[in-house]
Every structure is written in C-alpha cells, then in structure tokens.
Amino acid sequence: MAHGNIVDAGDVLIVGAGLAGLFTALKLAPRPVTVLAGAPIGDGASSAWAQGGIAAAIEAGDTPEAHAADTIAAGAGIVDEDAALSIAREAAIRIEDLLRLGVPFDRDIEGKLAVGREAAHSHRRIVHVKGDQAGKAIMQALVAAVRATPSIRVMEGLSAYELAVEDGRAVGVFARPAHAATAPQPLLIKARALVLASGGVGQLFAVTTNPLEARGEGVAMAARAGALIADPEFVQFHPTAIAGPRDPAPLVTEALRGEGAILIDNMGRRFMAAIHEDAELGPRDIVARAIFREIEAGRGAFLDARAALGSRFPDAFPTVYKSCLALGIDPVRQPIPVAPAAHYHMGGIHVDARGRSTIAGLWACGEVASTGMHGANRLASNSLLEAIVFGARIAADIEGAVPGARAGVHIAPPMLASAMPLDAPMVAQLRQIMTAHVGVERHAAGLAFALGEIARLERAAGPSSLFGNIATTAKLIAAAAFAREESRGGHYRSDFTRARAPWRHRSYITLKDASRIAEAAVAEASPAAGEIAAQAGA
Known part of the structure; x- marks a missing residue:
C-alpha cells in the first residue's frame, strides 16, 4: 500500500533478485514478500553468469567433512570451520530443492547427477548444467517459480541506496529509479524484516567478470547505517577472464582447466607446473598472480585447450566458445588470451549462522554477506551453495523473529543530489x-x-x-x-x-x-x- 513517497512492503522486503534473493523469497512462501530489483529479475545478477556450478558432496566416497576440509584449506587459515561444515552438510538438501524447482542438472548414463572436479577440490563434487550453464539454468528456474508464486511481489526498475533505520532497527530502504537521468524524490519502502541480497563489488574494479549492478552498494548501505563489515580486503580475482575490450570481461570457467586445459605464455611455454604442485588447478589467488606476472613481464598468458578438448570444445563449453568467437578467437585452434579479473568478494556484511547482521531487523545473504565460509580465498563453486543455504536459513529465522506491525515510520529522507550514471x-x-x-x-x-x-x-x-x-x-x-x-x-x-x-x-x-x-x-x-x-x- 503506497502513501505519498512511502510504500509499505508489508512483512519482508528483499533487496536483490539474484539466486540468494529469489531463493529466500521462495522459501518464505506463502508469507508475503516484496523483491526489489534494479534490472528485470535475473538480468542483473552475477548468479546467472556462474559457469562452474554448485559444490555438493553427493558422490559415493565423498563426504561433507571432506568438502569442509577442502574449503578450510583453500581459505588460508581464517575460515569459520563451523560455518564451512554446516553449509557442506546442508548441500545435498538444497540441491534437492533446486531439482524440485526444475533445475536440469546434468546426469550420467545411469540417471544419477553428474559431478565434475574443480580447482582445490579433492573429489568430483560440482553439479553442472550443460557444462558451463549452471547459473543461467538455475536463475531461469527460479525466475519462473517466482513469477508463479502469488505471495511474491516483484518491484523492478528500483535501486535501494540507503537503509531506513529507526530506534536502531532496519525498517526499510530508500530507493530511486535505477536508470533515472535526474535525481528523483526519495521513495521509502518499509517492511518489518529486511534482507539484503544485493550482490558483489566487481564493478569497483576496471577489469571484472561481474555485471554492471555489482558495485558494492549493499555493503555500503549497511556500513553507513553502522553495521559491522567482515573481511572486506579479501577480493578474489578470477585467473582466467578473456583479455580484451569487453566490460564486463567474459569468464573462462575453471572447469576448462579441470578438463586438462593448460596455461602458456606467448612462446608456448607452460608456466604453472613450476609454480604450484597442482599446476593449473592450484588455488585461484596463486594462479591469478602467476598470470598477472606473466602479463606484466610482457609474455602474455593464454589458456590452451587444443589438446585437452579440441573439436569437443563447442559442445562441452558453449558459453565460453561463443564468447571467444565474438572476440575473433577460435579456441578449437587457438589459445585463449586471459587476464585476472575481479570476480568474487569473500568479505561483506558480517552475519551469524542465521544470516543476521549486527543491525536488528537486517539479514544478508549471497555475495553481499560474509558468513566466514570462504575465509581469505573462496573454494570454487561454493558461492552458489552458500547463497541457497543462507537463503533457506534466513527464511526459517524470519518466521520466528519478525515483530508485529509498527506505528508509522518517521524518518527524514536522505538527500539525493544526483543520479550519477555508472559510466561517469x-x-x-x-x-x-x-x-x-x-x-x-x-x-x-x-x-x-x-x-x-x-x-x-x-x-x-x-x-x-x-x-x-x-x-x-x-x-x-x-x-x-x-x-x-x-x-x-x-x-x-x-x-x-x-x-x-x-x-x-x-x-x-x-x-x-x-x-x-x-x-x-x-x-x-x-x-x-x-x-x-x-x-x-x-
């Protein structure tokens, strides 16, 4: 119900329409939920671009404990071990949730979920869709489910820019039209529970794999309201984005290296074998720095999949193949020029095991949150898993934690002097x-x-x-x-x-x-x- 420049979103307002936000909304159904999205739902989310898949210990011989151990090892000594283990133990349940929502994960000839291996995992435990299309397929299924759920209202074309806080409790957000050329009147969208699922920070860097919407505003809004931020210095640079003029830079999934693609310089010399015992499948930070130094030294860096994949490339990795062709590269016959790109933020709004921030009434999940699972270096394909696990936890927590209706909210709107475009x-x-x-x-x-x-x-x-x-x-x-x-x-x-x-x-x-x-x-x-x-x- 709207009144002037105030909109009452009712029970729960979710800011962000990526995997974390939409999954939380679906888990809250049939409770009334409003989802705020700057772009049409699914379009502005990093989740839709995720190529690797979701990590889950579902293969015989693998265990959540082994998955957690790999996560802890990759996180370089500062992973919250309880968080890593509890999330790994919930993985299989959340994969079942996605299957029920219609996500068409790849299966083997026996009809079982097919699992692949990625860097720093000790087992094959990554579920994929058509090789490199997991994020896209998951988001398509979630968007369809959200559109078909009467209790979920979607407000598209609006971007939150400030939290509304009253008596120390988050009571909503101030929003503006996402693509306004001039500064509009502030719009207060109020709710009894607020969930930030607004994504990452990649667009703070000149070279990134993230969509234009990933500019760190959720972290800033929470911090400006007094929230505690955890681990913000830890930014993961994906080692292999396609080097070239595109912004965002197209991602070359780690799964190619899992299938045997190697990194070479402009003379054809393989350089990772001398740097790390796992060579191309070493931790991402080590691979990224090695590529960075090759480029700085003038030798360039290239991912060579010719021997490992050859003519199988177009069918095995159609998204990467199309991205290469669009830049005039034929990966069947040519090495792919690559460079590190800002890819994932391990830091964010500090949340507890239920997804609660340090501000009453404010929960956070997905990349905007910092759960402690990733430590200093995220393990491949753990981010989508973390998003759905915390989406489910937040939905369960909100069920028992949201207060009754409050009297009218009286908050002075913040000044919005201009709507500076992203290319300013x-x-x-x-x-x-x-x-x-x-x-x-x-x-x-x-x-x-x-x-x-x-x-x-x-x-x-x-x-x-x-x-x-x-x-x-x-x-x-x-x-x-x-x-x-x-x-x-x-x-x-x-x-x-x-x-x-x-x-x-x-x-x-x-x-x-x-x-x-x-x-x-x-x-x-x-x-x-x-x-x-x-x-x-x-």
Whole structure:
C-alpha cells in the first residue's frame, strides 16, 4: 500500500533478485514478500553468469567433512570451520530443492547427477548444467517459480541506496529509479524484516567478470547505517577472464582447466607446473598472480585447450566458445588470451549462522554477506551453495523473529543530489585506481594513495548517493587491505609477502574504523605514495 513517497512492503522486503534473493523469497512462501530489483529479475545478477556450478558432496566416497576440509584449506587459515561444515552438510538438501524447482542438472548414463572436479577440490563434487550453464539454468528456474508464486511481489526498475533505520532497527530502504537521468524524490519502502541480497563489488574494479549492478552498494548501505563489515580486503580475482575490450570481461570457467586445459605464455611455454604442485588447478589467488606476472613481464598468458578438448570444445563449453568467437578467437585452434579479473568478494556484511547482521531487523545473504565460509580465498563453486543455504536459513529465522506491525515510520529522507550514471568519469577513475592499487598485488604506498584518491573523488562528487556508496565500499576494502600487513589468500601485499601468525584471524571493521585508517594512512604516506601520485598525474 503506497502513501505519498512511502510504500509499505508489508512483512519482508528483499533487496536483490539474484539466486540468494529469489531463493529466500521462495522459501518464505506463502508469507508475503516484496523483491526489489534494479534490472528485470535475473538480468542483473552475477548468479546467472556462474559457469562452474554448485559444490555438493553427493558422490559415493565423498563426504561433507571432506568438502569442509577442502574449503578450510583453500581459505588460508581464517575460515569459520563451523560455518564451512554446516553449509557442506546442508548441500545435498538444497540441491534437492533446486531439482524440485526444475533445475536440469546434468546426469550420467545411469540417471544419477553428474559431478565434475574443480580447482582445490579433492573429489568430483560440482553439479553442472550443460557444462558451463549452471547459473543461467538455475536463475531461469527460479525466475519462473517466482513469477508463479502469488505471495511474491516483484518491484523492478528500483535501486535501494540507503537503509531506513529507526530506534536502531532496519525498517526499510530508500530507493530511486535505477536508470533515472535526474535525481528523483526519495521513495521509502518499509517492511518489518529486511534482507539484503544485493550482490558483489566487481564493478569497483576496471577489469571484472561481474555485471554492471555489482558495485558494492549493499555493503555500503549497511556500513553507513553502522553495521559491522567482515573481511572486506579479501577480493578474489578470477585467473582466467578473456583479455580484451569487453566490460564486463567474459569468464573462462575453471572447469576448462579441470578438463586438462593448460596455461602458456606467448612462446608456448607452460608456466604453472613450476609454480604450484597442482599446476593449473592450484588455488585461484596463486594462479591469478602467476598470470598477472606473466602479463606484466610482457609474455602474455593464454589458456590452451587444443589438446585437452579440441573439436569437443563447442559442445562441452558453449558459453565460453561463443564468447571467444565474438572476440575473433577460435579456441578449437587457438589459445585463449586471459587476464585476472575481479570476480568474487569473500568479505561483506558480517552475519551469524542465521544470516543476521549486527543491525536488528537486517539479514544478508549471497555475495553481499560474509558468513566466514570462504575465509581469505573462496573454494570454487561454493558461492552458489552458500547463497541457497543462507537463503533457506534466513527464511526459517524470519518466521520466528519478525515483530508485529509498527506505528508509522518517521524518518527524514536522505538527500539525493544526483543520479550519477555508472559510466561517469569519477566512477571510471575510481575503478582504475582500485585495479592499479587495490588489485591482484598491493603495497602500503599504493594503498595510501588509493585511499587519498577515494577521499578526493568523494569530496568532488558531493552528496551523490550513488557515488557515495561506491566510494564507501572502495574505502572499506582499501582500508582493511592497508591494515592487514601480510599476504593471505586473495589479499597479497608485495611488501609483506608471507602470511603472519598474528594476522591469522578474520577482519572486522566499521565505516568509522575505515575512515580512521584512511586518514592515518594518507597523513603518514611515505614518499613512495607521492611518487605514485606524480606518476598518475595527480
């Protein structure tokens, strides 16, 4: 029911229409739910682009305990072990949920679910759809189910930009038209329970596999409202995006390396065998840095699937094949040029085992949340699993935790000075700064420079909420990276190249903490930061 610039969403408002958001909505049925989506549901979600599949210990000889052990090993010492084990134990149940919703997972000749192997997994445990189309097929099934569920209302074309908080409790969001050229009047959408499922942060970086909507606004909204943020410095760079002009960069799924594709330089030399015992199937952060260094050295990096797949490539990996052809590459006969790209954020809004944030009335799931499962380095195909497990948990928790109707909500709407488009020069500058100084390799001087530039852009933008949210999440990532003086998982410091025992723990940071770290870093910046500024023309 709408009144002026206020919309009452009723019981539950879910911000985000990817796998996490839609699965949560379906699990809440028949309870009334409103889903807020900036793009038509399914179109703006990273979930739809996921090629790898979902990890689940369903094959004979595999166990949830083994799955959890692999997750813990990949997470480089800071995984919440209870979270990893409990999620692994729920995997088979959630796969059954998806099957009931009509997801056509691949099967073997006996009719059993077919499972593949990916990097750092000790067993074949990844369920796929047509090789590399799991995310797309899952989202198609969920969108159809949502459209057919009367209790779920979808509000498309609206983007949340600020939480509405009253007496310390989240009571809704302020939203705006997603593609407005001018600043509209703020719209308050209120609800008794709020779930953020707004996705990741990839678009904060110049090279990313993420859709345009993945710009970290959910983390920023929660942080600006006072929520605790966990592990923001840990950004996973997918080793193998197709190098070229496309933004976002097309992903080349890890499953190709699982099938035997190798990484070579421009002279045809295979380089991963000398770097890690698992060669191309080593942890993603190690593979990404190896590729980054080959490119920096001028030798380039290429994924060669000619011997492993050859003429089978188009049928085995149709999505990658089409992406290659669109860029003039024939992977049957040519190696694919690749580069690391911002792919997945291990950090996010800190949530407990039920998906509750530190703000009353606010739950979070999917990439915007940090459950502790991924630690410093996400294990392949664990993200879709985590999203559906926490979607189900949040739905169950909301059933017993939502208060009755509240009296009228009286909150002053935040100022929205402009609706800055995503291709605005300031956004482009920020993305270049993040890639150059908060990317695959980091060091103190570069991070201090980045923090100074983020503050400068923030001041120049003024009170534009869109850029303010982007800058807020960038600041959280860069400040936590500056504070963590070691290398661990997806966070690599060239000035602290090894993991250090005192840092073997998760990071917890508020926006106030990040601002304090940023101010100190800029004030105490070394001469090297000045040199970086001079080189950047600042």
